[in-house]
Amino acid sequence: MNNTIIKIEDLYYSYDNKTLAVNKLSTEIYEKEWVCILGHNGSGKSTLSKLIIGLLAPLKGIVEVNGKVLNEENVYDIRKDVGIVFQNPDNQFVGTTVLDDVAFGMENQQIEREEMKIRINKFLHKVKMEQFLDSEPHMLSGGQKQRVAIAGALALDSKILIFDESTSMLDPQGREDIINLIKELKSDGDKTIISITHDLSEAILADRIIVMKNGRVVKTGLPIDILQEEELLVDCGLDVPMTVKLSQKLKDANIIDKLYVKQEDLVNSLWEYNLRK
Ligand SMILES: Nc1ncnc2c1ncn2[C@@H]1O[C@H](COP(=O)(O)OP(=O)(O)OP(=O)(O)O)[C@@H](O)[C@H]1O
Numbered sequence: 001m002n003n004t005i006i007k008i009e010d011l012y013y014s015y016d017n018k019t020l021a022v023n024k025l026s027t028e029i030y031e032k033e034w035v036c037i038l039g040h041n042g043s044g045k046s047t048l049s050k051l052i053i054g055l056l057a058p059l060k061g062i063v064e065v066n067g068k069v070l071n072e073e074n075v076y077d078i079r080k081d082v083g084i085v086f087q088n089p090d091n092q093f094v095g096t097t098v099l100d101d102v103a104f105g106m107e108n109q110q111i112e113r114e115e116m117k118i119r120i121n122k123f124l125h126k127v128k129m130e131q132f133l134d135s136e137p138h139m140l141s142g143g144q145k146q147r148v149a150i151a152g153a154l155a156l157d158s159k160i161l162i163f164d165e166s167t168s169m170l171d172p173q174g175r176e177d178i179i180n181l182i183k184e185l186k187s188d189g190d191k192t193i194i195s196i197t198h199d200l201s202e203a204i205l206a207d208r209i210i211v212m213k214n215g216r217v218v219k220t221g222l223p224i225d226i227l228q229e230e231e232l233l234v235d236c237g238l239d240v241p242m243t244v245k246l247s248q249k250l251k252d253a254n255i256i257d258k259l260y261v262k263q264e265d266l267v268n269s270l271w272e273y274n275l276r277k
Protein backbone atom coordinates (compact mmCIF):
# COMPACT_ATOMS: atom_id res chain seq x y z
CA MET A 1 0.00 0.00 0.00
CA ASN A 2 1.25 3.48 -0.83
CA ASN A 3 1.78 6.29 1.65
CA THR A 4 -1.17 8.13 3.07
CA ILE A 5 -1.71 11.40 1.19
CA ILE A 6 -4.92 12.53 2.91
CA LYS A 7 -5.72 11.71 6.49
CA ILE A 8 -8.97 12.73 8.14
CA GLU A 9 -9.43 12.31 11.86
CA ASP A 10 -12.67 12.71 13.82
CA LEU A 11 -13.98 15.40 11.54
CA TYR A 12 -17.24 17.22 12.27
CA TYR A 13 -19.13 19.77 10.24
CA SER A 14 -22.55 21.38 10.48
CA TYR A 15 -24.17 23.94 8.19
CA ASP A 16 -26.87 24.91 10.65
CA ASN A 17 -25.34 24.12 14.05
CA LYS A 18 -28.09 21.58 14.57
CA THR A 19 -27.48 18.63 12.28
CA LEU A 20 -24.09 17.20 11.44
CA ALA A 21 -23.35 16.95 7.72
CA VAL A 22 -20.03 15.29 8.59
CA ASN A 23 -20.14 13.34 11.81
CA LYS A 24 -16.93 12.03 13.43
CA LEU A 25 -15.53 11.01 10.10
CA SER A 26 -12.14 9.37 9.92
CA THR A 27 -10.53 7.96 6.82
CA GLU A 28 -7.34 7.77 4.83
CA ILE A 29 -6.56 8.14 1.16
CA TYR A 30 -3.39 6.70 -0.28
CA GLU A 31 -1.00 8.24 -2.72
CA LYS A 32 -1.69 7.39 -6.38
CA GLU A 33 -4.82 5.38 -5.75
CA TRP A 34 -8.14 5.91 -7.43
CA VAL A 35 -10.63 5.88 -4.63
CA CYS A 36 -14.33 6.26 -5.09
CA ILE A 37 -16.51 7.82 -2.42
CA LEU A 38 -19.92 6.29 -2.68
CA GLY A 39 -23.02 7.38 -0.84
CA HIS A 40 -26.65 8.36 -1.15
CA ASN A 41 -27.80 11.99 -1.57
CA GLY A 42 -27.02 14.01 1.49
CA SER A 43 -24.54 11.52 2.96
CA GLY A 44 -21.90 14.25 3.16
CA LYS A 45 -19.67 13.50 0.18
CA SER A 46 -19.50 17.04 -1.20
CA THR A 47 -19.14 18.50 2.28
CA LEU A 48 -16.17 16.22 2.88
CA SER A 49 -14.52 17.31 -0.35
CA LYS A 50 -14.98 20.97 0.58
CA LEU A 51 -13.44 20.29 3.99
CA ILE A 52 -10.44 18.64 2.30
CA ILE A 53 -9.69 21.76 0.26
CA GLY A 54 -10.41 24.07 3.20
CA LEU A 55 -13.40 25.70 1.57
CA LEU A 56 -15.33 24.85 4.71
CA ALA A 57 -13.80 24.95 8.17
CA PRO A 58 -14.56 21.95 10.38
CA LEU A 59 -16.23 22.26 13.76
CA LYS A 60 -13.69 19.81 15.08
CA GLY A 61 -11.15 17.35 13.78
CA ILE A 62 -8.11 17.18 11.55
CA VAL A 63 -7.56 17.23 7.81
CA GLU A 64 -4.03 16.40 6.77
CA VAL A 65 -3.02 16.72 3.13
CA ASN A 66 0.37 15.71 1.84
CA GLY A 67 1.86 15.74 5.33
CA LYS A 68 0.45 19.15 6.32
CA VAL A 69 -2.34 19.65 8.82
CA LEU A 70 -4.76 22.05 7.14
CA ASN A 71 -5.06 25.44 8.82
CA GLU A 72 -5.81 29.03 7.88
CA GLU A 73 -2.19 29.76 7.00
CA ASN A 74 -1.51 26.87 4.66
CA VAL A 75 -4.91 26.53 3.01
CA TYR A 76 -3.77 28.18 -0.24
CA ASP A 77 -0.66 26.06 -0.28
CA ILE A 78 -2.69 22.92 0.15
CA ARG A 79 -5.08 23.90 -2.60
CA LYS A 80 -2.15 23.77 -5.01
CA ASP A 81 -1.99 20.07 -4.31
CA VAL A 82 -5.69 19.41 -4.74
CA GLY A 83 -7.66 20.08 -7.90
CA ILE A 84 -11.42 19.83 -7.60
CA VAL A 85 -14.24 19.63 -10.08
CA PHE A 86 -17.32 20.73 -8.22
CA GLN A 87 -20.63 18.95 -8.47
CA ASN A 88 -22.39 21.97 -9.93
CA PRO A 89 -20.15 23.38 -12.66
CA ASP A 90 -22.06 26.69 -12.60
CA ASN A 91 -20.43 27.51 -9.29
CA GLN A 92 -17.03 27.05 -10.79
CA PHE A 93 -16.92 29.42 -13.74
CA VAL A 94 -14.98 32.63 -13.47
CA GLY A 95 -13.92 33.36 -17.05
CA THR A 96 -16.02 35.08 -19.70
CA THR A 97 -14.96 32.49 -22.27
CA VAL A 98 -14.02 28.84 -22.03
CA LEU A 99 -10.42 29.79 -22.77
CA ASP A 100 -10.31 32.41 -20.00
CA ASP A 101 -11.84 29.99 -17.65
CA VAL A 102 -9.30 27.22 -18.18
CA ALA A 103 -6.53 29.84 -18.08
CA PHE A 104 -7.72 31.40 -14.83
CA GLY A 105 -6.39 28.82 -12.40
CA MET A 106 -3.08 28.69 -14.22
CA GLU A 107 -2.75 32.48 -14.12
CA ASN A 108 -3.18 32.27 -10.37
CA GLN A 109 -0.31 29.83 -10.27
CA GLN A 110 1.78 32.09 -12.48
CA ILE A 111 2.33 29.51 -15.15
CA GLU A 112 4.12 30.89 -18.23
CA ARG A 113 2.00 31.96 -21.20
CA GLU A 114 3.46 29.45 -23.65
CA GLU A 115 2.98 26.58 -21.23
CA MET A 116 -0.55 27.81 -20.52
CA LYS A 117 -1.43 27.69 -24.20
CA ILE A 118 -0.10 24.18 -24.52
CA ARG A 119 -2.11 22.98 -21.54
CA ILE A 120 -5.31 24.75 -22.61
CA ASN A 121 -5.20 23.04 -25.99
CA LYS A 122 -4.18 19.69 -24.60
CA PHE A 123 -6.86 19.47 -21.94
CA LEU A 124 -9.72 21.00 -23.90
CA HIS A 125 -8.88 18.45 -26.58
CA LYS A 126 -8.91 15.66 -24.00
CA VAL A 127 -12.44 16.57 -22.91
CA LYS A 128 -13.51 17.15 -26.53
CA MET A 129 -14.24 20.85 -26.02
CA GLU A 130 -11.48 22.40 -28.14
CA GLN A 131 -13.97 23.85 -30.61
CA PHE A 132 -15.61 25.85 -27.79
CA LEU A 133 -12.52 27.88 -26.91
CA ASP A 134 -14.26 31.23 -27.46
CA SER A 135 -17.71 30.23 -26.24
CA GLU A 136 -19.25 31.86 -23.23
CA PRO A 137 -19.64 29.34 -20.40
CA HIS A 138 -23.29 30.23 -19.79
CA MET A 139 -24.09 29.16 -23.36
CA LEU A 140 -22.90 25.63 -22.71
CA SER A 141 -24.98 22.65 -21.59
CA GLY A 142 -24.47 21.17 -18.13
CA GLY A 143 -22.39 18.34 -19.53
CA GLN A 144 -20.22 20.71 -21.58
CA LYS A 145 -19.65 22.82 -18.48
CA GLN A 146 -18.59 19.72 -16.60
CA ARG A 147 -16.09 18.93 -19.35
CA VAL A 148 -14.62 22.44 -19.26
CA ALA A 149 -14.38 22.31 -15.47
CA ILE A 150 -12.50 19.02 -15.78
CA ALA A 151 -10.09 20.55 -18.31
CA GLY A 152 -9.47 23.46 -15.93
CA ALA A 153 -8.69 21.12 -13.06
CA LEU A 154 -6.42 18.91 -15.14
CA ALA A 155 -4.52 21.91 -16.48
CA LEU A 156 -3.37 22.75 -12.97
CA ASP A 157 -1.56 19.42 -12.76
CA SER A 158 -2.13 19.00 -9.02
CA LYS A 159 -1.15 15.79 -7.25
CA ILE A 160 -4.66 15.07 -6.06
CA LEU A 161 -7.84 15.38 -8.10
CA ILE A 162 -11.36 15.32 -6.75
CA PHE A 163 -14.18 14.72 -9.20
CA ASP A 164 -17.50 15.39 -7.49
CA GLU A 165 -20.18 13.67 -9.58
CA SER A 166 -18.35 14.85 -12.65
CA THR A 167 -20.27 12.64 -15.01
CA SER A 168 -23.74 13.29 -13.60
CA MET A 169 -24.83 15.64 -16.39
CA LEU A 170 -23.29 13.72 -19.24
CA ASP A 171 -24.92 11.34 -21.69
CA PRO A 172 -23.66 7.72 -21.69
CA GLN A 173 -20.98 8.47 -24.30
CA GLY A 174 -19.81 11.56 -22.41
CA ARG A 175 -19.74 9.54 -19.22
CA GLU A 176 -17.62 6.88 -20.84
CA ASP A 177 -15.24 9.55 -22.20
CA ILE A 178 -14.66 10.97 -18.74
CA ILE A 179 -14.29 7.55 -17.15
CA ASN A 180 -11.70 6.70 -19.81
CA LEU A 181 -9.95 9.94 -18.99
CA ILE A 182 -9.81 8.98 -15.32
CA LYS A 183 -8.48 5.55 -16.29
CA GLU A 184 -5.81 7.25 -18.38
CA LEU A 185 -4.82 9.52 -15.47
CA LYS A 186 -4.67 6.44 -13.30
CA SER A 187 -2.44 4.54 -15.70
CA ASP A 188 -0.12 7.55 -16.08
CA GLY A 189 0.43 6.74 -12.44
CA ASP A 190 1.30 10.01 -10.71
CA LYS A 191 -2.05 11.30 -9.50
CA THR A 192 -4.27 10.46 -6.59
CA ILE A 193 -7.85 10.43 -7.81
CA ILE A 194 -10.94 10.76 -5.67
CA SER A 195 -14.18 10.32 -7.55
CA ILE A 196 -17.48 10.90 -5.84
CA THR A 197 -20.56 9.21 -7.17
CA HIS A 198 -23.67 7.25 -6.42
CA ASP A 199 -23.16 5.21 -9.51
CA LEU A 200 -21.92 1.74 -8.57
CA SER A 201 -20.92 0.91 -12.12
CA GLU A 202 -18.44 3.80 -11.97
CA ALA A 203 -17.26 2.83 -8.49
CA ILE A 204 -16.38 -0.73 -9.51
CA LEU A 205 -13.55 0.65 -11.65
CA ALA A 206 -11.74 2.32 -8.76
CA ASP A 207 -8.96 0.73 -6.69
CA ARG A 208 -10.92 1.19 -3.52
CA ILE A 209 -14.33 2.32 -2.35
CA ILE A 210 -15.25 4.40 0.68
CA VAL A 211 -18.96 4.13 1.51
CA MET A 212 -20.55 7.06 3.34
CA LYS A 213 -23.83 7.33 5.16
CA ASN A 214 -25.10 10.13 7.42
CA GLY A 215 -21.80 11.98 7.40
CA ARG A 216 -19.71 8.96 8.32
CA VAL A 217 -17.63 6.34 6.62
CA VAL A 218 -19.49 3.08 7.07
CA LYS A 219 -17.22 0.84 5.04
CA THR A 220 -14.07 0.84 2.95
CA GLY A 221 -12.79 -1.95 0.76
CA LEU A 222 -12.12 -3.32 -2.67
CA PRO A 223 -14.93 -2.69 -5.17
CA ILE A 224 -15.52 -6.39 -5.74
CA ASP A 225 -15.99 -6.96 -2.00
CA ILE A 226 -18.18 -3.91 -1.44
CA LEU A 227 -20.43 -4.79 -4.36
CA GLN A 228 -21.23 -8.15 -2.84
CA GLU A 229 -22.54 -6.52 0.32
CA GLU A 230 -26.03 -6.05 -0.96
CA GLU A 231 -27.47 -5.42 2.49
CA LEU A 232 -24.98 -2.64 3.19
CA LEU A 233 -25.59 -1.03 -0.18
CA VAL A 234 -29.34 -1.14 0.16
CA ASP A 235 -29.02 0.25 3.69
CA CYS A 236 -26.98 3.13 2.27
CA GLY A 237 -29.62 3.79 -0.38
CA LEU A 238 -27.51 2.54 -3.25
CA ASP A 239 -28.69 0.39 -6.12
CA VAL A 240 -26.80 -2.77 -6.85
CA PRO A 241 -26.37 -2.84 -10.64
CA MET A 242 -28.62 -5.36 -12.41
CA THR A 243 -25.64 -7.16 -13.94
CA VAL A 244 -24.08 -7.65 -10.51
CA LYS A 245 -27.33 -9.00 -9.05
CA LEU A 246 -27.79 -11.35 -11.95
CA SER A 247 -24.23 -12.59 -11.90
CA GLN A 248 -24.48 -13.14 -8.15
CA LYS A 249 -27.42 -15.49 -8.78
CA LEU A 250 -25.59 -17.25 -11.62
CA LYS A 251 -22.54 -17.62 -9.42
CA ASP A 252 -24.63 -19.10 -6.63
CA ALA A 253 -25.93 -21.60 -9.18
CA ASN A 254 -22.34 -22.43 -10.23
CA ILE A 255 -22.96 -21.27 -13.75
CA ILE A 256 -20.28 -18.57 -13.67
CA ASP A 257 -17.37 -18.29 -11.29
CA LYS A 258 -17.16 -14.57 -10.58
CA LEU A 259 -19.19 -11.39 -10.45
CA TYR A 260 -19.50 -9.17 -13.48
CA VAL A 261 -20.31 -5.51 -13.53
CA LYS A 262 -20.31 -4.94 -17.26
CA GLN A 263 -23.22 -6.52 -19.02
CA GLU A 264 -21.03 -7.36 -22.01
CA ASP A 265 -18.62 -9.40 -19.84
CA LEU A 266 -21.47 -11.32 -18.30
CA VAL A 267 -22.95 -12.09 -21.70
CA ASN A 268 -19.55 -13.30 -22.95
CA SER A 269 -19.12 -15.57 -20.00
CA LEU A 270 -22.59 -17.01 -20.55
CA TRP A 271 -21.69 -17.73 -24.16
CA GLU A 272 -18.62 -19.55 -22.95
CA TYR A 273 -20.72 -21.51 -20.51
CA ASN A 274 -23.13 -22.38 -23.28
CA LEU A 275 -20.30 -23.65 -25.49
CA ARG A 276 -18.75 -25.70 -22.68
CA LYS A 277 -21.99 -27.47 -21.90
N1 LIG B 1 -25.00 24.83 1.57
C1 LIG B 1 -25.69 24.07 2.44
N2 LIG B 1 -26.45 24.62 3.40
C2 LIG B 1 -27.13 23.87 4.29
N3 LIG B 1 -27.10 22.52 4.30
C3 LIG B 1 -26.37 21.92 3.38
C4 LIG B 1 -25.61 22.65 2.40
N4 LIG B 1 -24.97 21.77 1.60
C5 LIG B 1 -25.30 20.54 2.06
N5 LIG B 1 -26.12 20.62 3.12
C6 LIG B 1 -26.65 19.47 3.89
O1 LIG B 1 -25.55 18.72 4.39
C7 LIG B 1 -25.78 17.32 4.26
C8 LIG B 1 -24.69 16.71 3.40
O2 LIG B 1 -24.78 17.24 2.09
P1 LIG B 1 -23.74 16.98 0.95
O3 LIG B 1 -24.05 17.92 -0.14
O4 LIG B 1 -22.37 16.98 1.51
O5 LIG B 1 -24.12 15.48 0.54
P2 LIG B 1 -23.72 14.65 -0.74
O6 LIG B 1 -23.38 13.28 -0.25
O7 LIG B 1 -22.73 15.37 -1.54
O8 LIG B 1 -25.11 14.57 -1.54
P3 LIG B 1 -25.41 14.51 -3.12
O9 LIG B 1 -25.21 13.07 -3.51
O10 LIG B 1 -26.82 14.92 -3.21
O11 LIG B 1 -24.47 15.44 -3.79
C9 LIG B 1 -27.18 17.19 3.67
O12 LIG B 1 -28.06 16.98 4.72
C10 LIG B 1 -27.43 18.52 3.01
O13 LIG B 1 -28.79 18.83 3.00
Ligand SMILES: [Mg+2]
Pocket residue numbers: 045046047087164
Ligand atom coordinates in the same frame (compact mmCIF):
# COMPACT_ATOMS: atom_id res chain seq x y z
MG1 LIG C 1 -22.70 16.09 -3.41
